Amino acid sequence: MKIPILDLKAEYAELRDEILPALDRVCQKAAFILGEEVEAFEREFADFCGTKHCVAMANGTAGLHVGLLALGVQADHEVITTPNTFAATAEAITYCGAVPVFVDINPATANIDPKLIERAITPRTRAILPVHLYGRPADMDAIREIADRHKLRVLEDAAQAHGARYRGRRVGGLGDAAAFSFYPTKNLGAYGEAGAITTNDDQIAKFARAARSHGQTARYEHEFVGYNYRLEGFQGAVLRIKLRRLYNWTARREEIARAYREAFSKMRIEMPVDDPRDECVYHQFVIYASNRNAVISQLAAQGVETVVHYPRPVHLQPSYSSLGLPPGTFPHAERACERVLSLPLRPNLTAEEAAYVTNAVREAVGEKPEIQAKRAT
Ligand SMILES: Cc1ncc(COP(=O)(O)O)c(C=O)c1O
Structure with a gap:
C-alpha cells in the first residue's frame, strides 16, 4: 500500500x-x-x-x-x-x-x-x-x-x-x-x-x-x-466551499488522531501531550523517535510517506546565524527537531490506511517493554 x-x-x-x-x-x-x-x-x-x-x-x-x-x-x-x-x-x-x-518550548507540548x-x-x-x-x-x-x-x-x-x-x-x-x-x-x-x-x-x-x-x-x-x-x-x-466542510474534516482528523494516540501509547515512541481542556486540530500528527532516520526508511519501505516538521529550529538556520545563537541555546526545541516525525493524517485517510500506518509504525519502533512483558505472560 x-x-x-x-x-x-x-x-x-x-x-x-x-x-x-x-x-x-x-x-x-x-x-x-x-x-x-x-x-x-x-x-x-x-x-x-x-x-x-x-x-x-x-x-x-x-x-x-x-x-x-x-x-x-x-x-x-x-x-x-x-x-x-x-x-x-x-x-x-x-x-x-x-x-x-x-x-524555548515546553517539551510536553512543543509550544x-x-x-x-x-x-x-x-x-x-x-x-x-x-x-x-x-x-x-x-x-x-x-x-x-x-x-x-x-x-x-x-x-x-x-x-x-x-x-x-x-x-x-x-x-x-x-x-x-x-x-x-x-x-x-x-x-x-x-x-x-x-x-x-x-x-x-x-x-x-x-x-x-x-x-x-x-x-x-x-x-x-x-x-x-x-x-x-x-x-x-x-x-x-x-x-x-472548503470552510463549509472544515467541521467534518476536523472531526475526522481528531478521530484518526485518537486512534493513533491509543495505539502509539503502547509503542516505543513519544508524542506531544494534549490538554483535555483544549482541542487540537491535528494539522500534523507528530511522533518523537530517537532513531528517526531508521524509522523514516522503514516506513518508506512500507509505502508510508513521512515529513519532518521541522528538521532545524529557526535559531540554527543559516538565515538567522547573525543572531549568534549556537546549538544548545534552546535544548528542548533542538531535541524536538532531532526526533520529530509527521505521519499521514488527513481527512481522506481511510480507517484501513490508518490501521496500515499504525502497523507499519509498530514494526518500525516496537512495543514498549512493559507491553511486551505483559504479552509474554
Ligand atoms: C507556523 C506557520 N507560520 C507561518 C506560515 C506562513 O504561511 P504562508 O505560507 O501562507 O505564508 C506557515 C505556513 O506555511 C506556518 O506553518
Missing part, C-alpha cells in the same frame, strides 16, 4: 462539481482581486473564529507581517517567539525591522513555554508571537497574563490551527490579533497562496485593510506606505 502524507488530488475530485462553477462565477464577475467572494469569506471565517473581523491577506506570512505592524512593532523592537516553527514566523518580525527573541518568557523581556520588547504548532493551542492564558503585566501586545500565529480551541475558545480571538495561512496543505487550504488576519479590534482591522492595499483608505488615498497583500477572488471562492 502507498500512503502519501497528503492527497489533494483526491480532495479535489470530491469538490470539483462545486469548485468549477464557483471559479466560473468569479470570472463572470471579473472579480479577480478581493471582490464579493473574498468579502463573503471574510464574514464567514470571522464567524467561524468568533471574532469581529477577518481581513483576507495574500498569504499567512503577509498576515503575520501586517499583524505585527498593526500592533506597533517597528525597527529595533523585540518580539518574543518560539524557535520551533516554520521560518515565516521569525521572518515577519524581521520584515518589521525588529528582532526575534526566541524562548512556547510561558514560564521562560518573562526573563526574555527587555525594554525593547513590544509583542509576543506564540505559534499554535501542529494545530495545538499555545498556553494563551499564561501568555496573556504576562503580556498584560508588561504591557505587551500578542499576535497568534494560527497558521496551523484553524478551529482549534483553547479552554473552549477558538484560536484567532485569543490575542490582540491572529494570522492564519491557507497554504494549500493547511487544514483549510486555498488553491494558491492565501491568508488572513482575525481580530476583535476595529483599529487593527482598519489598519490591516489599508496595509494590504498600498496603504489606501479610499481609492488613490494612500495614508501610509503599504503593500500589495491582497487576496485573489478565486481563493475566496475556494475557501468558502
Whole structure:
C-alpha cells in the first residue's frame, strides 16, 4: 500500500462539481482581486473564529507581517517567539525591522513555554508571537497574563490551527490579533497562496485593510506606505466551499488522531501531550523517535510517506546565524527537531490506511517493554 502524507488530488475530485462553477462565477464577475467572494469569506471565517473581523491577506506570512505592524512593532523592537516553527514566523518580525527573541518550548507540548518568557523581556520588547504548532493551542492564558503585566501586545500565529480551541475558545480571538495561512496543505487550504488576519479590534482591522492595499483608505488615498497583500477572488471562492466542510474534516482528523494516540501509547515512541481542556486540530500528527532516520526508511519501505516538521529550529538556520545563537541555546526545541516525525493524517485517510500506518509504525519502533512483558505472560 502507498500512503502519501497528503492527497489533494483526491480532495479535489470530491469538490470539483462545486469548485468549477464557483471559479466560473468569479470570472463572470471579473472579480479577480478581493471582490464579493473574498468579502463573503471574510464574514464567514470571522464567524467561524468568533471574532469581529477577518481581513483576507495574500498569504499567512503577509498576515503575520501586517499583524505585527498593526500592533506597533517597528525597527529595533523585540518580539518574543518560539524557535520551533516554520521560518515565516521569525521572518515577519524581521520584515518589521525588529528582532526575534526566541524562548524555548515546553517539551510536553512543543509550544512556547510561558514560564521562560518573562526573563526574555527587555525594554525593547513590544509583542509576543506564540505559534499554535501542529494545530495545538499555545498556553494563551499564561501568555496573556504576562503580556498584560508588561504591557505587551500578542499576535497568534494560527497558521496551523484553524478551529482549534483553547479552554473552549477558538484560536484567532485569543490575542490582540491572529494570522492564519491557507497554504494549500493547511487544514483549510486555498488553491494558491492565501491568508488572513482575525481580530476583535476595529483599529487593527482598519489598519490591516489599508496595509494590504498600498496603504489606501479610499481609492488613490494612500495614508501610509503599504503593500500589495491582497487576496485573489478565486481563493475566496475556494475557501468558502472548503470552510463549509472544515467541521467534518476536523472531526475526522481528531478521530484518526485518537486512534493513533491509543495505539502509539503502547509503542516505543513519544508524542506531544494534549490538554483535555483544549482541542487540537491535528494539522500534523507528530511522533518523537530517537532513531528517526531508521524509522523514516522503514516506513518508506512500507509505502508510508513521512515529513519532518521541522528538521532545524529557526535559531540554527543559516538565515538567522547573525543572531549568534549556537546549538544548545534552546535544548528542548533542538531535541524536538532531532526526533520529530509527521505521519499521514488527513481527512481522506481511510480507517484501513490508518490501521496500515499504525502497523507499519509498530514494526518500525516496537512495543514498549512493559507491553511486551505483559504479552509474554
Ligand atoms: C507556523 C506557520 N507560520 C507561518 C506560515 C506562513 O504561511 P504562508 O505560507 O501562507 O505564508 C506557515 C505556513 O506555511 C506556518 O506553518
